[in-house]
Amino acid sequence: MSSETPQFPLILEPGILAAHLDDSDLMIVDVPLKPDSYREGHVPGAVFLDHRRLLAGGGDVPNDVPSEEALSQLFSELGLTPETHVVAYDDEGGGWAGRLLWTLELIGHRRYSYLNGGIHAWRADGHPTTTAPSEPTPSDYQAEILNPQVQIRREELLEKVGSRELAIWDARSAAEYQGTKGDNRKLGHIPGAVNFDWLDVMDKDRDLRLRDYAELVSELEARGLTADKEIVTHCQSHHRSGLTWLAAKALGYENVRAYPGSWKEWGNRDDTPVEK
CATH class of the missing domain: 3.40.250.10 (Rhodanese-like domain)
Incomplete structure (x- = not known):
């Protein structure tokens, strides 16, 4: 296994990810519609993200972008660093995973991929899952809206x-x-x-x-x-x-x-x- 993540494509097939699960700069994020999906079995090493944290959660438009402070706290808890390559997936074909990757694009973090088909494709291709939760190593990530054009x-x-x-x-x-x-x-x-x-x-x-x-x-x-x-x-x-x-x-x-x-x-x- 290599220690450095290769240049992954935007859309990542399960077989490629399976060969790189031990890469040190990789962060796999499971952002399911149904929280039970993570508990029932996820990609080994994947951390759980409650999709509600990608939304402002209050005000007239509760689905709006969270504040920079809230995003800083979220991505620090997940352990994001500028070198991290994020692979996102979900249990529903890409909605919440896409919202996460869009949020990363918004804050100027462009090292990311989508696990094509999410957990459904991962399981269907015969790759292993685990029910053991992964605890991220926190970082100090300062999120700013660096790419407002998105x-x-x-x-x-x-x-x-x-x-x-x-x-x-x-x-x-x-x-x-x-x-x-x-x-x-x-x-x-x-x-x-x-x-x-x-x-x-x-x-x-x-x-x-x-x-x-x-x-x-x-x-x-x-x-x-x-x-x-x-x-x-x-x-x-x-x-x-x-x-x-x-x-x-x-x-x-x-x-x-x-x-x-x-x-x-x-x-x-x-x-x-x-x-x-």
Whole structure:
């Protein structure tokens, strides 16, 4: 086993990770939707992250980005250092893992990968799991929003709605997009947004890995989500769009941003236009 982590790709297959579990600069983070998933068996050496800590947790937009202080505390507890390569995964096909990696991108930490398919693909490929929790070695990590461009705030999005250079990827279900379902004051979608459900990004026949890249690009381009545009993705809380942000990056889209306020913010204000 090597002591230094090689240059891992953004999307990491289970077999590659399995050969590097002992690498000293590697931090594997399990950020499941269901906490029981970690207790029932996780990648050896993986630390548990409660996905709620990736959200502000209070205020008008509880799904917004946590404060720099809260992020500093979180990543210090996890033991993050500038040299650490983070491999994130979850139990649901990439939503919370994507939100974690997006948060790392936001604070300028670009050494990260997604374990393709998460725990489902890991188990399906026959790799070992353990139920023994891993305790991280704390660090003193000072998180700052060094890359604010990876997010878009409501004010900027309001200014850009209708621009030909902008394409909005709504990762919610068709019913939420059409305004027939939801628990917000206003139902529907941001004007001009196109709908591509996050579930359609996953390959159900390959243990929730990302679908074939060529197929995904073809389906996105058919909706006007093309690489020459500024892509903004969102859902209800920037959880499902954690995966769609990640997928767009994996597909080579260079100008992809996420709207952390998502519909939780947009659908509950008086000053935001809505289409059905």
